[in-house]
Amino acid sequence: MKAPKLVTLSVAVTAAALLASAQAAGKLEIFSWWSGDEGPALEALIKLYGQKYPGVNVDNATVTGGAGTNAKAVLKTRMLGGDPPDSFQAHAGQELTGTWVVADRMEDLSSLYKSEGWASKFPKAVIDLITYKGGIYSVPVNVHRSNVMWYVPANLKKWGVTAPTNWTQFLTTCQKLKAQGLAAPLVVGENWTQQHLWESVALGTLGAQGWRDLWAGKIKFTDPRAVAVWTMFGKVMDCANKDASSLSWQQATDRLLAGQAAFNVMGDWAAGYMTTTKKLKPGTGFAWSASPSTSGSFMMLADSFGLPKGAKDRAEALNWLKVLGSKEGQDTFNPLKGSIAARTDSDVSKYNVYSQSAAKDWHSKQIVGSMFHGAVAPESFTSNFGTIVDAFVSSHDAKAAANAAQQLATKARIGM
Amino acid sequence: MKTSDRTWSFVVLLPSVILLAIFVYGFIIQSGWFSLTDWGQDPVQALSAHPVLHFQGLANYRDLFTGFLDARFRQDLVSTIFFTVFFIAGCLILGLGMALLLDRNPRGEAVWRTIFLFPMSLSFIVTGTIWRWMLQPSGGLNVLPQAVGLPKGNFEWLSSGAAVLKFDWNRLPLLTAALVGLIMVYVAVRAQRDGARTRTLVAGICAVLLLGWALLIGPRLKLLPGVELHGFNLALVGIILAAVWQMSGYTMALYLAGLRGVPDELREAARVDGASEWGMYRSVIFPLLTPITLSATIILGHISLKIFDLVFAMAGPDNSATDVPALLMYVTSFRGNEFAKGAAIGMVLLILVAAVIIPYLVSQFRRAEA
Numbered sequence: 001m002k003a004p005k006l007v008t009l010s011v012a013v014t015a016a017a018l019l020a021s022a023q024a025a026g027k028l029e030i031f032s033w034w035s036g037d038e039g040p041a042l043e044a045l046i047k048l049y050g051q052k053y054p055g056v057n058v059d060n061a062t063v064t065g066g067a068g069t070n071a072k073a074v075l076k077t078r079m080l081g082g083d084p085p086d087s088f089q090a091h092a093g094q095e096l097t098g099t100w101v102v103a104d105r106m107e108d109l110s111s112l113y114k115s116e117g118w119a120s121k122f123p124k125a126v127i128d129l130i131t132y133k134g135g136i137y138s139v140p141v142n143v144h145r146s147n148v149m150w151y152v153p154a155n156l157k158k159w160g161v162t163a164p165t166n167w168t169q170f171l172t173t174c175q176k177l178k179a180q181g182l183a184a185p186l187v188v189g190e191n192w193t194q195q196h197l198w199e200s201v202a203l204g205t206l207g208a209q210g211w212r213d214l215w216a217g218k219i220k221f222t223d224p225r226a227v228a229v230w231t232m233f234g235k236v237m238d239c240a241n242k243d244a245s246s247l248s249w250q251q252a253t254d255r256l257l258a259g260q261a262a263f264n265v266m267g268d269w270a271a272g273y274m275t276t277t278k279k280l281k282p283g284t285g286f287a288w289s290a291s292p293s294t295s296g297s298f299m300m301l302a303d304s305f306g307l308p309k310g311a312k313d314r315a316e317a318l319n320w321l322k323v324l325g326s327k328e329g330q331d332t333f334n335p336l337k338g339s340i341a342a343r344t345d346s347d348v349s350k351y352n353v354y355s356q357s358a359a360k361d362w363h364s365k366q367i368v369g370s371m372f373h374g375a376v377a378p379e380s381f382t383s384n385f386g387t388i389v390d391a392f393v394s395s396h397d398a399k400a401a402a403n404a405a406q407q408l409a410t411k412a413r414i415g416m
Numbered sequence: 417m418k419t420s421d422r423t424w425s426f427v428v429l430l431p432s433v434i435l436l437a438i439f440v441y442g443f444i445i446q447s448g449w450f451s452l453t454d455w456g457q458d459p460v461q462a463l464s465a466h467p468v469l470h471f472q473g474l475a476n477y478r479d480l481f482t483g484f485l486d487a488r489f490r491q492d493l494v495s496t497i498f499f500t501v502f503f504i505a506g507c508l509i510l511g512l513g514m515a516l517l518l519d520r521n522p523r524g525e526a527v528w529r530t531i532f533l534f535p536m537s538l539s540f541i542v543t544g545t546i547w548r549w550m551l552q553p554s555g556g557l558n559v560l561p562q563a564v565g566l567p568k569g570n571f572e573w574l575s576s577g578a579a580v581l582k583f584d585w586n587r588l589p590l591l592t593a594a595l596v597g598l599i600m601v602y603v604a605v606r607a608q609r610d611g612a613r614t615r616t617l618v619a620g621i622c623a624v625l626l627l628g629w630a631l632l633i634g635p636r637l638k639l640l641p642g643v644e645l646h647g648f649n650l651a652l653v654g655i656i657l658a659a660v661w662q663m664s665g666y667t668m669a670l671y672l673a674g675l676r677g678v679p680d681e682l683r684e685a686a687r688v689d690g691a692s693e694w695g696m697y698r699s700v701i702f703p704l705l706t707p708i709t710l711s712a713t714i715i716l717g718h719i720s721l722k723i724f725d726l727v728f729a730m731a732g733p734d735n736s737a738t739d740v741p742a743l744l745m746y747v748t749s750f751r752g753n754e755f756a757k758g759a760a761i762g763m764v765l766l767i768l769v770a771a772v773i774i775p776y777l778v779s780q781f782r783r784a785e786a
Contacts, residue, residue, distance in 0.1 A: 069751070072750065073746070073751070077750075082465070102459050103461070104460075104465070105463060105464065190734065191734035242572065243572050243575045245574065245575040245651075246548075246553055246572070379752060380462075383752030384752060386734045386736075387487070387736060390734075390736040390737075391736070394577045407484055407485055408485060413459065
């Protein structure tokens with residue numbers, strides 16, 4: 001008689017305990033495209049979150065694919081289908097505001113910024129990027145620099161050249177290298193890396209203010225200054241390899257390291273690739289400078305997380321955002337990811353030589369947003385801009401490219 | 417008994433009929449409707465929870481075929497036609513060749529058959545990845561000649577910017593009308609030979625109208641303000657190679673089945689009548705294989721028109737030299753957020769596929785009835 005009663009009792013207690021723990025343990029789904037090299041950095045963040053908010057079951061919904069090409073499509077179908085993740089990754093700037101905020105799909109996070117005191121911790125230029133009609137809409141986790149030119153110091157010495165500091169000088173250097181039998185002094189990869197190069201050429205040709213004016217609609221793409229960007233871009237591309245479209249950015253970097261090319265313009269994730277994957281020492285194995293004519297500027301892109309309206313686990317998602325924006329969170333994530341913290345008070349000693357130099361520039365240079373990486377141009381623009389670049393590379397018609405870009409800008413409502 | 421059988425079969429079939437009606441035809445109609453709206457032009461509406469759509473007729477289609485910014489679509493359309501022609505031709509010729517070889521009963525025939533059929537068991541994504549490695553500009557096929565002491569090849573398999581057989585897009589109406597007109601002339605001539613008077617008359621009138629239009633009105637029609645050249649991009653050669661590698665085993669299997677179906681008596685009869693080996697193939701066996709060629713063409717044709725994964729894996733979504741409409745549809749909808757235009761591209765693809773499939777279905781129905 002007694003034994004079964006005990007069993008029933010213990011079963012009931014266990015069940016109750018299980019039920020209670022199930023209720024206490026929340027759920028959190030994080031949607032990102034961080035996999036591969038970036039996976040461990042995200043895992044570290046999730047671990048930190050787990051320490052602060054134990055018992056929450058974190059669902060890491062990563063969709064693989066470089067620069068989020070696949071993830072963004074999956075996200076769109078989920079959002080359109082009314083099944084938003086609790087928090088998702090988006091490049092800070094137009095990619096977030098121009099797509100999701102204008103469509104009234106995101107929650108305003110201004111109160112979170114107030115309660116966490118973040119307004120003074122992030123640079124104003126970054127906050128401006130994620131602000132729309134007075135509301136702040138996402139938490140930037142990291143910052144990457146887009147306008148960096150990479151080279152191998154030993155190779156440059158061998159060829160007897162130095163890293164050019166402006167685009168005109170670059171062309172002279174290019175001729176010098178070609179004379180020595182280097183067919184393609186500059187290595188570029190598939191279409192998006194060419195757009196990436198284009199934005200460096202444009203920033204160098206227009207200057208930081210001109211670049212901002214371009215995206216504010218104050219300078220038209222058909223303006224002679226903007227047409228000059230294409231002319232210069234054409235000359236720069238004449239220094240590049242012809243088989244570009246079949247190379248990934250990593251393969252392009254490999255060519256640089258193999259001495260088949262002297263320069264490569266790529267974001268600073270290339271530093272992560274060269275130090276982590278290729279085991280090279282920053283400064284000796286590879287070196288860098290700001291891409292020509294842009295030494296006064298830091299062209300930035302940032303990954304950020306926002307809170308979609310209708311998120312199922314809103315409280316947990318808000319806690320996740322708090323971790324992301326905290327100093328500890330940013331210094332856990334960024335050394336692993338190979339980027340720098342968006343916060344200005346981060347602990348620089350945790351970062352490698354390259355990142356330290358980038359962090360220094362981040363605090364001292366003029367900050368401008370990247371076009372291809374979603375900071376200053378809406379998705380409908382960047383999505384089609386590649387076609388214009390491709391057409392230009394084969395035709396070298398600066399006027400036609402400028403006209404097409406202006407039509408595209410009008411269609412994408414840039415500067416309106 | 418019979419009525420209960422009927423009821424039973426109806427009940428069993430009903431769920432799939434309903435599912436098909438909703439998830440295939442319902443969504444086709446929905447996509448058709450979206451393609452007539454402005455969904456995606458206004459970023460405020462593009463991804464909002466309840467987008468407000470405005471009907472704007474055929475504007476998206478007009479943009480695709482004549483809009484300044486949509487040159488990529490037009491190149492894709494041309495690319496896809498060239499791709500289809502070369503892909504089908506490659507598969508048919510290679511498949512027939514392999515089938516003829518196997519038909520001679522070589523030693524280890526089963527092994528050969530498996531080897532030839534094997535690529536078909538892979539998905540296009542896998543094929544694409546393998547072939548991307550092999551077509552690397554500085555590796556794979558290009559260094560192959562070095563193995564036998566020849567100089568290294570430097571064909572830019574997937575990245576060549578060159579194109580051949582270029583024509584001005586403005587000439588498209590003229591070219592199409594001329595081509596269809598010539599086909600009509602052929603039909604009319606055939607019909608006359610068969611003695612079908614009405615058919616001769618109808619085809620003849622069509623031919624005259626089309627050719628007349630092509631000669632008189634076509635040259636003056638201008639779709640675009642400027643000249644816009646489109647042609648066969650040489651970078652597609654790499655994709656065609658991979659696609660043929662994947663699908664030629666399939667045509668081989670079809671042809672082999674056809675060849676095995678030819679009764680030995682027929683071959684012997686031909687030989688007795690003094691036909692040479694080649695003559696026997698030409699006048700006896702190949703005509704018997706015509707239905708197989710037709711079905712293979714249909715199957716390969718619709719695969720090639722909607723091809724996406726192979727190109728995505730081999731050249732990525734932004735390599736304009738190898739771009740195809742299905743890829744552009746994906747990029748337009750899910751990256752550019754232009755859902756209406758994406759739907760319009762989808763409808764154009766549907767029409768292309770239907771143009772291949774429907775005549776085939778009709779002929780099948782006719783045969784089934786007869």
